[in-house]
Amino acid sequence: MASPEAPTATVKFDVGGRLFKTSRSLFDQHKETMLGRLISDTWLDDSTKPIFIDRDGDIFAQVLNFLRYGSVTLPNSIPKDMFLRDLDYFGISHESGTVVGETEKFPLRVKEMLEKLARIDSDAEELERKKSGVKLLQGLTAITALCCAEYACGRKSVTIKSQTAPDLHQAASKVMNNHPAGKEMFKICYPSLD
Template identity: 30%
Template sequence: MGVQKDRVRFNVGCRVFETTATTLANAGRNSLFGAMFDENWDLRSNAGTTTTEHFIDRNPDCFAVLLDLLRTGELYIPSNVPEKLLYREALFYGLLDHVRAAKWGPFDGNMLRLARSVRGLAPGDGTAIRAGPDGGCCVAHGSMVHVYDWMLEEHPPISLDYQRVNDAIWVDADNIVISACERLGRDEGGIGLFSSLTGELRYKFRVMHENQVKSYTGGALSFNSDYKLFSSCKGRSNEYGIGLWDQVTGKQVDFFYEPAGWSLGEADKLQWLHGTNCLLVATLFPRKDNCYISLLDFRDKSMVWLWSDIGAPLTDERRVRDAIAMEETHSVCVVNEYEDLGFMDLRRPVGSVRWSSRSRLMKGKMVDEPCYPKLALHEGQLFSSMNDSISVFSALIGC
């Protein structure tokens, strides 16, 4: 796209603004301004004129801020412009992504800072906290899922009528998949698709066994890059394992049944590995007395890698509380209640943990009722959160 000299004039709320096509093109194709360009990013003009005027009946102060953002790439909000009003106007123009990016900046794991917080029982004692695609999040707590936008303003909560929520995962900014416990004697529980804006149930994902619909408890959730939904499932008879549904049609397309002596149906965590097209399944203490971590290949219904602490010495107090696969280093990282990190090599068919102790660093810092540690990966960095701290490591430490 070359630099254009065509000027464009706007009359916004009886205030006149003049800018260039180059500045407007920075808004992108999906914005209101993107419709002013043809497929070659040439400005559409009337009667061959070089200057056109468009009337928009919106707030002129907010328009000035957004135009300056497109011109400079920086966001400056004057004291006379309420932030919520600016965000509403940015949504109208299709510039909310630009505003969010300018306000928060790129994520830097080496410079973590608290941007904003939500207090209350649900965020402080949630079953699961999941980040949304638009910068918001949802918090599962009991039979409720509390949904927050990127400004941490709460939307109407999603209520499952006393069914305990086990996990939640975002499909897009408007939809959330939620898994919940089965209620005996009632056709409830399982997995459902809900509106993140209204809390409305839009679809229920069914489990079929021998051509019959079965009641089940939905557990850990995950998506792959092929629009497939995975969930751990615990039924009343044979429906123990990992279910697979087509995200577009909502129909069940496969089921990996739990083998004898192993645990899949009560998994705490699922993680899709894009490089190997396999699914990491982790069932962890205290949900089960022993921990089970495996790598499943749905293409041939095989378990290509596995590890369990069955047979570990009774004196070993290191119980795995979370696990995450790191494909770049062909390893699985685990963490125990003392925030010790352990690593296992995925290139060996049966895993064994190589622990890297941090207990001495944490000695004297453990609170009376510590939270379970959680692991996350982002662009080559490993994050371990526990209690009121987040530790950041290079993911290459697993090599």
């Protein structure tokens, strides 16, 4: 057997020709609003008939969403000022930032996209620095091996000729001439091999 409150578990509205069926508990949470007072037992004579409200049905759908979630992002088809006017009409208070128009979100999306691109660029720069560090270490390793071999043979200086070892010559040139950190590291590790 159904309880006496079963017929009032849902509330029906006819707003601008659109029919809405919503749980009564939603309005029990918002008793201070016009809608909460409208469906109270003293105002509601017949719970089977929809309550007629002479407002825009599309906006009312968003009003219900606002009551459900405490915030809403309005579609482009609903102007924010009209929505806020209906919130005032229904006696629903709102805080700043709880009602956002879709067009207001566009700059935020652009900002998020630009921040994401900046992170990608930063990651790419970091990867390039790591690659440069690896190339530096490879060049230093090659030069170190050559210098050790030459030093073991009793030579105090090392000459790397581009004709006999072009890859090694290129690596050594980059390390010694183009990469100050590499040049400094080489001098620290091998001060006698200037």
